[in-house]
Amino acid sequence: MSKNVLEIRNLYVSYKTYEGNLRVIDDMNLEIRQGEKVGLVGETGCGKTTTMRSIMGILPKPAGRIDQGEIFFEGKDLTKLSSKEMQCVRGRDITAIFQNPTAALNPVFTIGQQLQDVIRVQVSRKTGNRVSSREAKERAIQVLKEAALPDPERLLSNYPVQLSGGMKQRVCIALAMVSNADLLIADEPGTALDVTIQDQILRLLMNSVTKRNTATLYIEHSLGVIREWMDRVYVMYAGRTVEVAESADLFKNPLHPYTIGLLAAVPKLTGGGIAQGISGRVPEYINPPGGCRFHPRCEYKMDICAKEKPPFFEVGKDHKVACYRSA
Amino acid sequence: MKEILRIDNLKKYFQTAQGTVKAVDGVTLSLAEGETLGLVGESGSGKSTVAYSVVGIYGATSGKILYRGKDISMGTVKRPKSLKKDIQIVFQDPGTSLNPRHYIHQILAMPLRVHRIVPENEITAKVKELLDLVQLPASFIYKHPLELGEGEKQSIGIARALAVNPSLIVLDEPTSALDVSMQAKVINLLLDLQKDFGFSYLFITHDLGVMRNVANRIAIMYLGKICEIAPAADFFHKPLHPYTRMLISSVPVVSEEEEQLRPVKVASRGEIPSPVNVPGGCGFHPRCPDKMDICSLEIPAMYEVHPGHYVFCHKYMTHNSK
Numbered sequence: 001m002s003k004n005v006l007e008i009r010n011l012y013v014s015y016k017t018y019e020g021n022l023r024v025i026d027d028m029n030l031e032i033r034q035g036e037k038v039g040l041v042g043e044t045g046c047g048k049t050t051t052m053r054s055i056m057g058i059l060p061k062p063a064g065r066i067d068q069g070e071i072f073f074e075g076k077d078l079t080k081l082s083s084k085e086m087q088c089v090r091g092r093d094i095t096a097i098f099q100n101p102t103a104a105l106n107p108v109f110t111i112g113q114q115l116q117d118v119i120r121v122q123v124s125r126k127t128g129n130r131v132s133s134r135e136a137k138e139r140a141i142q143v144l145k146e147a148a149l150p151d152p153e154r155l156l157s158n159y160p161v162q163l164s165g166g167m168k169q170r171v172c173i174a175l176a177m178v179s180n181a182d183l184l185i186a187d188e189p190g191t192a193l194d195v196t197i198q199d200q201i202l203r204l205l206m207n208s209v210t211k212r213n214t215a216t217l218y219i220e221h222s223l224g225v226i227r228e229w230m231d232r233v234y235v236m237y238a239g240r241t242v243e244v245a246e247s248a249d250l251f252k253n254p255l256h257p258y259t260i261g262l263l264a265a266v267p268k269l270t271g272g273g274i275a276q277g278i279s280g281r282v283p284e285y286i287n288p289p290g291g292c293r294f295h296p297r298c299e300y301k302m303d304i305c306a307k308e309k310p311p312f313f314e315v316g317k318d319h320k321v322a323c324y325r326s327a
Numbered sequence: 328m329k330e331i332l333r334i335d336n337l338k339k340y341f342q343t344a345q346g347t348v349k350a351v352d353g354v355t356l357s358l359a360e361g362e363t364l365g366l367v368g369e370s371g372s373g374k375s376t377v378a379y380s381v382v383g384i385y386g387a388t389s390g391k392i393l394y395r396g397k398d399i400s401m402g403t404v405k406r407p408k409s410l411k412k413d414i415q416i417v418f419q420d421p422g423t424s425l426n427p428r429h430y431i432h433q434i435l436a437m438p439l440r441v442h443r444i445v446p447e448n449e450i451t452a453k454v455k456e457l458l459d460l461v462q463l464p465a466s467f468i469y470k471h472p473l474e475l476g477e478g479e480k481q482s483i484g485i486a487r488a489l490a491v492n493p494s495l496i497v498l499d500e501p502t503s504a505l506d507v508s509m510q511a512k513v514i515n516l517l518l519d520l521q522k523d524f525g526f527s528y529l530f531i532t533h534d535l536g537v538m539r540n541v542a543n544r545i546a547i548m549y550l551g552k553i554c555e556i557a558p559a560a561d562f563f564h565k566p567l568h569p570y571t572r573m574l575i576s577s578v579p580v581v582s583e584e585e586e587q588l589r590p591v592k593v594a595s596r597g598e599i600p601s602p603v604n605v606p607g608g609c610g611f612h613p614r615c616p617d618k619m620d621i622c623s624l625e626i627p628a629m630y631e632v633h634p635g636h637y638v639f640c641h642k643y644m645t646h647n648s649k
Contacts, residue, residue, distance in 0.1 A: 043506040043507075043508060044477075044506050164598055166598050167598075194369040194370055194533060194599075195369075195533065195535075195574060195577045195578055196369065196573055196574060196577045196595035197369075197595070197598060198577070199577035199594075199595045200595050200596065203594075221506060221507070222579060223507070223581045224578065224579025224580050224581050225579045227579065227580070227581055228579050228580075251581055251582065261508065262507060262508060263581060264511075265507040265508045265510070265511035266507050266536065266581050267510075267511075267514070267534070267536035267537045267539065267540045268536060268539070268540070268580075268581070268582065268584075268585055269535065269536055269539050269563055269575070269578065269580060269585045269588055269589070270539070270563075270582075270584050270585050270588055271539045271540055271559070271560065271563070272540070273540055274511045274514050274515060274540050275511060276511060276512065276515060277507070277508035277509060277510070277511035277512040277515075278508045281476050281478070281509075
């Protein structure tokens with residue numbers, strides 16, 4: 001087994017608000033091995049983005065706070081780094097692609113300026129050498145070509161508003177690829193795009209990470225995308241991972257009631273109607289239910305579920321479930 | 328079955344600084360009483376413009392929209408009130424289509440007052456009845472939209488459309504802002520209501536999985552034109568238009584049965600062109616894997632390949648044109 005690039009151990013994150021302390025991430029565990037593509041799925045408000053922000057050290061300050069737990073990245077605990085050290089890790093070692101490419105690019109600078117800035121900062125940080133502006137331009141053209149963008153020379157002088165959503169997302173992928181980072185975090189990069197464009201973007205992204213052997217954490221609410229592209233999947237509910245398995249295994253044999261409910265609710269191309277969704281909604285984090293946070297919505301609820309938080313039970317190779325039904 | 332809506336060669340152009348945008352360019356569709364017609368397309372294909380023209384937010388540039396035989400292609404300003412009552416719409420984003428400063432009671436009472444559905448002293452009772460119809464508790468009447476979840480807000484949007492007893496409801500991507508579990512609930516609600524009241528739905532979405540499960544017939548739009556119209560089952564089993572095949576094979580699926588159903592992978596390429604500068608001939612030809620010489624020259628006619636299954640593509644030239 002190859003070593004872990006990222007390992008999150010017993011993470012607790014909370015947000016301070018006027019209404020009280022929101023205990024969002026609650027005993028989260030996650031690991032990503034070298035070159036592995038890992039998916040993280042869950043409904044809106046499950047803490048997927050908070051997880052990503054905790055890893056990158058970009059929790060909104062001063063409201064967001066890591067209360068407990070460790071995030072190991074290549075052996076270093078990221079939660080203990082100063083903001084200056086963290087600044088160096090971001091971009092150089094860990095990069096990200098966000099959901100909305102329009103918000104991710106600065107509208108008042110050209111694509112060329114933004115790309116070359118990133119290249120000069122990141123490459124000089126990585127190698128220690130200064131990068132001349134000519135080299136930066138050449139490299140910018142090269143990454144744009146890799147991202148399958150037509151006419152890269154002309155594109156350098158374009159502003160983001162002149163590009164379509166799909167092209168902007170390709171530019172963001174190019175930006176994320178310049179530093180050859182060890183970990184890429186993608187937060188729903190296809191959600192804002194049409195299916196045919198999403199298909200192109202995903203193919204491009206997966207080819208680039210496979211070629212570079214970059215470990216990838218892919219945050220997504222669409223189960224179909226996860227099934228087709230990821231090696232392993234974590235299912236997240238209310239701040240905690242509830243099931244983890246290899247993707248083929250998870251979709252054939254889902255065990256946690258939340259995973260089962262979620263899968264049943266996806267409208268199928270084969271027709272046959274849509275199952276009723278899971279009743280209720282994601283809990284309020286001010287006063288979350290004790291024990292298993294899913295128990296108020298669970299149809300297989302037992303007495304123990306409301307009292308104790310279920311540990312992970314190993315049910316097969318690399319398949320773990322945090323549910324007392326599988327004990 | 329009786330026809331409730333007929334769209335005949337509808338065109339809607341917008342004048343912009345860059346030139347004329349042909350958002351809808353010759354769409355012909357019909358919808359039977361109690362039927363669900365699905366309208367699918369990528370962003371920029373003109374599907375929302377069709378919806379808005381039916382409701383009357385836009386007046387048509389040319390062409391006709393007939394509702395039970397009456398021409399309604401003018402905008403809402405000239406439409407009689409009874410017609411506005413009969414055709415209702417549910418918008419895509421429930422967060423922006425409900426007034427954040429109004430109570431749910433005010434939101435639902437407004438259409439009741441405007442169309443004098445019930446006398447003034449029965450309005451609260453009717454509002455509670457509407458909430459009950461969309462499976463929400465009566466205690467919601469003094470809540471603001473901000474206090475509700477996304478799915479609940481969309482249910483209020485549906486209740487508002489139901490308030491005036493319409494016959495035709497236009498659903499403009501009613502579930503695209505929702506999570507799968509919420510989406511399942513809202514769609515089941517819509518299907519139940521249709522069973523109970525016999526509504527006709529013009530259902531607009533870009534999600535083919537949703538479409539498969541709600542629509543009786545499906546029409547695909549690309550660059551302001553229809554590419555293919557077929558009954559839902561045929562559409563997925565025998566997709567004909569190259570664009571339809573590209574679309575279906577791009578949908579990420581969650582089970583093996585679905586994977587078998589998908590056509591041979593057509594790798595998607597290119598992007599939908601700007602509607603200001605539409606390519607000549609068939610609008611899809613720059614992205615089409617089966618392009619022929621004629622495609623860039625002539626706009627394809629409509630061919631009926633199987634009964635009820637129409638396609639606009641030169642590949643099917645040998646079939647009867649309509």
